[in-house]
Amino acid sequence: MTRLVLAIVGVLLALASTITGQEPSFDAEYSRLKAGRTYKKEATGRVELPTTVASLRLDNVLEVPADYDPARKWPLRVQLHGGVGRQAPGPGGRAGGRPLDSSRIPNAGELNLHPRAWNGIEWWRAPQVENILNLIDTVKRRYNVDESRVYITGISDGGTGVLFFAMRLVTPFSACLSLNGHPAVLANPQVGADPQLYPTNMANCPMYMVNGGRDELYPAASVEPFVRMIRDAGAPVEWHVYEEAGHNTAWWSEERPAYETYLAGHPREAHPTFLTWETDRTDRYNRMRWLVVNQLGKRSSDAMLMDVNSIETRGGRRPVFERGRASGRVDITRKALVSPKPGEGGGNAFDAKTRGVQQFTLLLSPDVVDFSKPVRVTVNGRAVFDGPVKKDVAVLERWAERDNDRTMLYGAELTITVP
Numbered sequence: 001m002t003r004l005v006l007a008i009v010g011v012l013l014a015l016a017s018t019i020t021g022q023e024p025s026f027d028a029e030y031s032r033l034k035a036g037r038t039y040k041k042e043a044t045g046r047v048e049l050p051t052t053v054a055s056l057r058l059d060n061v062l063e064v065p066a067d068y069d070p071a072r073k074w075p076l077r078v079q080l081h082g083g084v085g086r087q088a089p090g091p092g093g094r095a096g097g098r099p100l101d102s103s104r105i106p107n108a109g110e111l112n113l114h115p116r117a118w119n120g121i122e123w124w125r126a127p128q129v130e131n132i133l134n135l136i137d138t139v140k141r142r143y144n145v146d147e148s149r150v151y152i153t154g155i156s157d158g159g160t161g162v163l164f165f166a167m168r169l170v171t172p173f174s175a176c177l178s179l180n181g182h183p184a185v186l187a188n189p190q191v192g193a194d195p196q197l198y199p200t201n202m203a204n205c206p207m208y209m210v211n212g213g214r215d216e217l218y219p220a221a222s223v224e225p226f227v228r229m230i231r232d233a234g235a236p237v238e239w240h241v242y243e244e245a246g247h248n249t250a251w252w253s254e255e256r257p258a259y260e261t262y263l264a265g266h267p268r269e270a271h272p273t274f275l276t277w278e279t280d281r282t283d284r285y286n287r288m289r290w291l292v293v294n295q296l297g298k299r300s301s302d303a304m305l306m307d308v309n310s311i312e313t314r315g316g317r318r319p320v321f322e323r324g325r326a327s328g329r330v331d332i333t334r335k336a337l338v339s340p341k342p343g344e345g346g347g348n349a350f351d352a353k354t355r356g357v358q359q360f361t362l363l364l365s366p367d368v369v370d371f372s373k374p375v376r377v378t379v380n381g382r383a384v385f386d387g388p389v390k391k392d393v394a395v396l397e398r399w400a401e402r403d404n405d406r407t408m409l410y411g412a413e414l415t416i417t418v419p
Contacts, residue, residue: 026391026411030366033396036406039070039144049113049138053131054121056088060135063112064143073146075110075263076139078132078173080123082156082180088118111143123154123161124186124193126284129169136172140404147407148267153177155249156217159209160185166235167197168285170205172405174268177208177259180247182218183226187320194285197321198278199308200329202235204288206266209237210255212245225311229320233308234276238262270407271334271368278307278329289408295359296328299418301380303353305329328356334368337376347373352416353380359417363399363410364389371411382419389414 047062068074115135121128139145151174154162159181166176167186186193207230211220220241227239240258242251270289277288279296286293310317332352348369350362362377369375369389377385391411399410 024393026393026396029393029396030409030411033400033409034406037141039142041070042068042142044068049135051131051135053127056118056121058116058118058121058131060116060131061114062139062143063114065109065111068111068143070144073144073149075149075151076113076136076145077110078113078115078136078150078152080115080152080154080158080161081117082154082158084117084122084157084161085119088120110149111139111145113139117157117161120192122192123158124164124191126194129165129194129284133169133172137404147172147405148270149174149263150268151175151177151263151266153179154181155179156181156247157185164193164197166202166205166207167199168194168201170201171287171289173205175208175263175266176202176205177262179210179249180212180215180218181209182211182223183230183320184222185218187322189322195322196280196325196327198327198329199230199233199235199320200276200278201288202230202233202237203276204272205235206262207235207237208259208262209239210251211239211241212247212251213241213243214245215247217247225313226320229308229311268407270405271365273335274331274333276329276331278327280325280327290363290365290410291330291332292361292363293328293330293357294361294415296326296356297358298326298356299354299358299380301382301419302355303331303380305331305353305355326356328354328358330354330357330360332362336370337373348375350375350377352378354418357418359415362414362416364412364414365409366391366411367407367409369411375414377414377416379416379418384416384419385414 044064044066047064049060049062051058051060113135115132117123117128150172152162152165159178162176162178163181163183164186185191186197211218211223213220227237230237240255245251275288275291277291279286279293282294282296309321310319330352332350335349337347337349371389371391374387375385375389389412395413396409396411
């Protein structure tokens with residue numbers, strides 16, 4: 001079902017409610033969206049998903065197992081290839097083979113999405129980010145994807161691309177797995193990474209990294225200071241080093257069991273109790289699951305939230321990613337309140353610390369928020385909201401259309417102004 005069809009359905013529901021004088025029941029609509037669409041049998045094998053980005057036709061490919069069964073949910077791997085600095089072929093030219101793609105890393109039991117990148121539309125540029133999100137959405141509308149097991153991985157430039165997503169956009173992903181990548185690439189202004197980058201955002205995506213000790217491009221010794229920085233930022237990082245390995249995947253047969261075990265142990269948590277997110281813009285890269293940053297700017301109540309953005313070198317500590325524009329950050333925890341009266345629930349509490357943010361929105365899901373109880377929000381130690389919040393069918397449908405995700409459904413928006 002396309003976005004257009006979903007929009008038409010929404011119009012029809014609105015028209016029906018106008019005719020009958022009744023709004024659709026929230027609970028009925030929530031149950032319908034939670035169940036999701038009925039999937040039909042689709043093509044298996046190599047499925048081409050061409051797109052056009054920046055006037056370039058991209059030969060994206062989805063690999064579907066021969067035993068694909070639409071009756072059950074399937075994990076989705078987003079695989080970013082290397083060698084993105086090459087020029088795109090001209091009209092009628094052949095794209096050639098995907099460097100270090102899934103033929104080098106065989107798997108079974110999952111859908112494999114292979115976006116295409118070229119010079120000028122590398123993984124770390126905004127048009128390519130939008131392309132990948134649109135491709136994921138397309139796959140989810142045709143194939144029964146397990147939303148809790150959509151992960152992003154890549155090799156070489158693809159591994160570096162994974163690191164970019166971990167710092168800029170991780171809402172869809174259960175884990176971020178970077179193979180033979182290097183964060184320093186993104187710090188080089190010449191690569192054109194969509195600035196700015198924030199290592200603390202990596203705390204939201206379980207990180208798995210592999211590097212070779214004899215890698216002629218990105219030796220593990222040069223990656224180690226960045227791994228320490230990522231860990232200092234609060235990100236859970238599992239880092240494997242193959243001391244004799246070069247810039248290749250010769251280690252895969254040895255590595256694969258640990259890789260697969262890691263994936264099995266890290267399904268996505270749709271509504272985590274703690275989120276941290278930093279951004280310098282509100283038109284994109286401003287959302288982390290149930291948190292949306294709406295407006296940036298200093299406030300007198302701003303908290304001291306440390307910017308982990310430096311590594312230790314022989315010449316002392318030095319910053320990694322540029323900070324040319326002001327940014328804002330929100331650290332927020334959700335918890336259930338305990339009533340002083342036995343047997344009574346006390347409500348829902350959100351405690352936020354902010355820096356450089358004037359306004360943000362909380363997306364409240366019936367999966368974790370008790371709408372029969374009050375919602376209480378404190379920001380930087382000050383109470384800013386305490387009261388009931390009503391479920392809203394329009395909010396439910398709008399975010400369901402946008403996210404196309406059965407596990408992330410929201411019953412209300414609560415916009416908070418930082419004191």
